[in-house]
Amino acid sequence: MANRTDQLLRAAWTDQSAELPSHALRWLREETGLGHVETPTRALTAPPSELSDKAREVLAGIVGAGNVLTDDAARLGRAGGLSYLDLLKHKGIGTPEVPDAVILPADPDQVTAVLKACAELKVTVVPFGGGTSVVGGVRAEGAVILDLARLDRLVAVDQVSRLATFQAGVRAPDAERELAVYGLTLGHVPQSFERATIGGFAATRSAGQASSGYGRFEDMVEGVRMATPRGDWRLGVAPASAAGPDLKQLVVGSEGAFGVITEVTVRVRLLPKVRRYEGLVFDGWEKGSEAVRKLAQDRVLADVTRLSDVDETGVSFALTGGLKAKALSTYLKARGIKEPCMLILGWEAQDNHELTVRRAETLRRLKGAVRLGRPLGEAWKHGRFNGPRQRDALMNAGVCVETLETATHWSQLTKLRSAVRTALTNALTEGSNKPIVMCHISHAYETGASLYFTAIVPRAVRDPENQWRQAKTAACEAIEGLGTISHHHAVGIDHAPYLAAEIGDLGVDVLKAVKNVLDPEGILNPGKLIP
Amino acid sequence: MANRTDQLLRAAWTDQSAELPSHALRWLREETGLGHVETPTRALTAPPSELSDKAREVLAGIVGAGNVLTDDAARLGRAGGLSYLDLLKHKGIGTPEVPDAVILPADPDQVTAVLKACAELKVTVVPFGGGTSVVGGVRAEGAVILDLARLDRLVAVDQVSRLATFQAGVRAPDAERELAVYGLTLGHVPQSFERATIGGFAATRSAGQASSGYGRFEDMVEGVRMATPRGDWRLGVAPASAAGPDLKQLVVGSEGAFGVITEVTVRVRLLPKVRRYEGLVFDGWEKGSEAVRKLAQDRVLADVTRLSDVDETGVSFALTGGLKAKALSTYLKARGIKEPCMLILGWEAQDNHELTVRRAETLRRLKGAVRLGRPLGEAWKHGRFNGPRQRDALMNAGVCVETLETATHWSQLTKLRSAVRTALTNALTEGSNKPIVMCHISHAYETGASLYFTAIVPRAVRDPENQWRQAKTAACEAIEGLGTISHHHAVGIDHAPYLAAEIGDLGVDVLKAVKNVLDPEGILNPGKLIP
The missing domain is CATH 3.30.43.10 (Uridine Diphospho-n-acetylenolpyruvylglucosamine Reductase, domain 2)
Structure with a gap:
């Protein structure tokens, strides 16, 4: 012990x-x-x-x-x-x-x-x-x-229905290890994978790097068990139901404000036997995002589909080291690429036939892109969990580094990207300090996509908290009316002031009423989620 | 006017x-x-x-x-x-x-x-x-x-995002007619298609005959507008969000008890240019349902996927007329089919390439089935909206005819089917009257499927309402704990007594709290949904 x-x-x-x-x-x-x-x-x-x-x-x-x-x-x-x-x-x-x-x-x-x-x-x-x-x-x-660290058990596996029930405190790598014994996988791989828990995924409506293929976490949740001050609550007896509103979708995303999720039953899939990750480059954001839209609307997305804008692509290439970056740049210019936007695609399949069929359907729609092959894909895969580590290193070097994410419909995507970029750039430019603001599409849907921003700037010596707050406020205000305040990071404290603009005063009243009935003394996670 | x-x-x-x-x-x-x-x-x-x-x-x-x-x-x-x-x-x-x-x-x-x-x-x-x-x-x-008949407008079409906003009173055929002008379709085709409305689909979590391909109606809803006694409420700014619980999924399925849905923004798709429907026959329910499970779990379902059990297959064949039925029976027996279970598959695609690729992936997993080709598929398609008309005709001929539906996980499916069949058969057998109880899988998911039952029996001369009520009660009690009380017919009055068993007393309290905050005087659709 x-x-x-x-x-x-x-x-x-x-x-x-x-x-x-x-x-x-x-x-x-x-x-x-x-x-x-x-x-x-x-x-x-x-x-x-x-x-x-x-x-x-x-x-x-x-x-x-x-x-x-x-x-x-x-x-x-x-x-x-x-x-x-x-x-x-x-x-x-x-x-x-x-x-x-x-x-x-x-x-x-x-x-x-x-x-x-x-x-x-x-x-x-x-x-x-x-x-x-x-x-x-x-x-x-x-x-x-x-x-919830001690709630670390795999409770049940139903191999016929492809369902697994985990206690909420099971960490993602442990969940995958336990499922692998049955030849199964959850396939939920957010950047927080190494430390995050099944319960946390459900409480925050998490989305993973392969969510184009495996779905968002809420799509995987088939059942939930939540402890509340008024007792134990279980939901989910079928894959789909018309027995009134979907209360599971009220528990998922409740961020500990209604109760504590203690068990989650998730849809699992066969562990992939073949995987392939590769990189392509488009000339400019418009062509890249149109291509991703085409894939999503034709329903031939790769399991991992991630499009970086010119700035993020430039940073990615620069960080590979000076010489390689120059060679890459020359190679692309020779192929007519003026503003390289990198698209990472990843397929996970049961056999080569499946992989080949799916990959062919995706690639035949990407005629305008320069294929850079597997090294770029493997490099992305190798570094897929490095974000938190890089952030620590950057902060130690005196950098203010923050990420934020949103989502909107395709017709609003370019407008939203510009609005947030401008807001972040203006808020973080001061004296000789210039921010780098970069963006990628991390998740694509038939009707729209997410945008994931990273901003990097020298940390303000005086009042670094205020430096952050001004940028965060500017970005959130830019998002209002154009997109959601969070695509997969949840509300917490930071986004609570912007929730009413998204779900309306009636929406906030509904959340309060639900909280009041499940947590009448208001002891649960105060200040989070509900404005 | x-x-x-x-x-x-x-x-x-x-x-x-x-x-x-x-x-x-x-x-x-x-x-x-x-x-x-x-x-x-x-x-x-x-x-x-x-x-x-x-x-x-x-x-x-x-x-x-x-x-x-x-x-x-x-x-x-x-x-x-x-x-x-x-x-x-x-x-x-x-x-x-x-x-x-x-x-x-x-x-x-x-x-x-x-x-x-x-x-x-x-x-x-x-x-x-x-x-x-x-x-x-x-x-x-x-x-x-x-x-809502006068709320009959197509409000907006976003061709880039593939979204359409309809007023709630638009009937499904009118919605399809208006979308077809843009080369688009909703693809939501329940048996009530000819008369049902967009608002009704959302209010009841409808599922259509092609929902294996197009999704359930709640999967299509990207935004809702609901009138409540406390004012207008709008939700839905992005294809997906982590901004707290998904309140849209609380409006969808609210059956007029929280407010009146006045507008719905739905995901639409390109109108298919090629379609193909065909029929296959399996030897027995086990083989048929295992095959459908395989298709769902390999994610190669046809857009329409409908498996009838032996009884329903027998009725289908019998109703084609005596001679044809006999020939079919002889043909199947010669091919080793003792207990014919009919599977209808339908693909809707943009071109022959897409149809061929998808169809090949489906069919190569169905080796054990006898293919009966397009006539069976076309016959199903021709009669797909006949249910209500046949019911009227049967009732006029003195028949008690009722349908009910449920869903559960694959591992429980056979048990649930047996339980409901037995319950209906026992409740409806009286004297020389013998019910016909038949069943089909109408919707398949990775983790489970729906079961749609039809029961036919001579109408009781004395107290026909009680005849129905006994059968309904027996079926609902058989479902309890094994599946959902409704997969796509909603709760209404008939299923309200069974809702607490499915969503718990806390779930019922949550529904009441939400109703109370949106409809404090309790004027909306009393007696429906909430027990």
Whole structure:
């Protein structure tokens, strides 16, 4: 148990940075005006826990004294998630929001019991899975963290129906390992894959890098079990139903504000036996995005379909190192490509026949593109989880780096991309500091697509939080009316002020009414989701 | 306007029966013990309208005096939908539930104004589209009917995003006619196609005969506009979102209990240029359903995929007429088919290449089946909307005929089919009367399938309503815990008592809370959906 608890204590925000290659740093200095910055290295301290003795006693009675943690390490380890502001605080800029305690229930029944007790005690509760929220979804100052790490079981596999039921705290790599034993896969691979949990995916409507093929997480959810202060709630008896509104879709995306998801039954697929990833380059965003639209509307998308704009393509090529980048640029220019936009395609199939048939249908619609073959695809695959590590490294080098994402219909896509780019560029340009703003389509649908933005700029020395906030506000305001405030990062704290513009005042009233009926004391994840 | 109103007055329940062919009637007598029955022909009368003068005046002020109808013809024309009990009453057995008035608003704003006025007046309101509910969803005794017939406009087409916005009262054939001008189609073709409306599809989570290819109606809904007593509510700005729970999926399936859907934005597709329907026969249900499962899990379903069990296949063959049926039976026996189960497959494609590729992928997985080619497929297509007409004809011949449907995971499918068959057979067997109970898979998913049952038995002379109720209750109780109470017919009145077993008491509380916040006076479609 000691080892186990040690493992559970592994902080979500542990610095994951790799060293930035020197050519990347040089390039950043040239492009953005980045200077040398010392990142403060301050030892973090936690304020004293304010959990009452009574609460500790009651909670220990449910989960055992060893699973009510109030020591500094446990609490600092769950002080925020992986948002820019959270990380900034953990890097010594600002003060982390530290919970009063960490509760580790063993099973769904204990979760329900904890919630009932906390409702009675008026103790607020923040559910915590992988702690990878980038929108402040797990900040828990003045609350207890309900950590689902011990709900780590594969509950059932139905090989005939291709369904698997997981406890909410199972991390994605563990889920895949357990499914692989049956020759199955979930196929849900977001950038947070290495740490995120099944429950977190459901709570936030996650989308993965292969969601063009495997679907968004909510498409995979066939059943849910949620602990609420009013008891246990189970949904999902069939693949589809007309028995009234789909309440499952109310639980999925509820971000811990209605209850704590304790089990999820997901649709699984056969583990692919052959995979192929490759890269192509289009001349300009218009041609690239039109091609992706064609694939989506003809329903011949590759499982991974990711189109970078000129800026992101330029950064990708630049970071491969100076010499290679120049050769690539010359090669493309010779083939008439003036504004390279990189398209990564990936197929996962049961056999070569399936792969060949599907790939042929995709590629015959991409006549205008220059094929760069498998190395580009494999390079993308190799680095597919590097985002968080690169962000850590960039932040350590004095860079303000943030990502945000949205989605809209095809007819609005170019307008939305321009609006957000302009907003971010204007908000982040100051003196000699110039931001790099880049974008890709990460998920394509018949009627539209997502846009994923990354902005990089030297961190403001004075008030870096305000630098971030101004950019975030500008981007969110640019999105309003044109697209959704979040395609797959969820609402959390950061997007809550913009939710009413998207779902209307009646929509907010509906969310409040649902929360009120499931969590009448309002103890669950306050300040998140509901404005 | 006079012509228009005449048209609007066309009763939903108008007898549509064709003459039953003599060989069909002979066969029914042999199989079920059906005798000669005189259907009562009683002139229907409506009780006096109880709409107050004040309410009439207020409502006339909103929609115009000519659009507040209280005459008998208008009210009898909306007295119930197309459920067995509704039809029985219209055929003179029992008393129809007649509304007090029919209100015909012109646009979404008038709908909102009517709801606000009715909330103030405490007048209950039943929304009415095509009036094709088979679960009592539009019964309106003591209420006013809000008929959406005048909301009949195509509001917008976005050809780039492949989206179309329709007012709720547009009937399916009109929607297809308007889309065809743009070379587009919705592809939503339920058996109620000829009369049902876009708003009704959304309100009931409809599924069409080609939903294996085009998706269920809720999959097509990209945006909704709903009038509520608290005002207008719009949802849907992107193809997918992580901005909290999907409230669209709360509106879809709300059956007029939360508000009145006034506009729906739907994903549309290119009108197919080539179509092919064909029939195959498997030896027994197990082999047939395993084959459909394989197609669904390999994601190579035809757009139409419909597998009949032995009983339904037998009836289909018998109804083609004696000689043909015998020849077919001999042909199949010679090919080793002892228990013929018919599979109808239909592909709709842009060109022959697409059709050929997709068809090859499907058929190469169906090695064990005997192919009967296009005549069987075309025969199914020719008769695809005949269900309601046949039902009318059968009822006129003294037959109790009812359909019901459910869905479950593949591992439970055979168990569920047996349970419902047994329940219906036992409940409907009485004396020399023997029911025919038949079943087909109408919709297949990766994780499961729907089951659509039809039961036919001579109508009980004494208390035919009770005959129906006993069978319905037995079937619903058999479904409980094994599948959903409705795959695509919705809840209405008939399934409301079974909803709590499916979504839990907390689920029912959530529905009530949502209703309470949108319809605080509780005027909307009382007794439907929410138990």
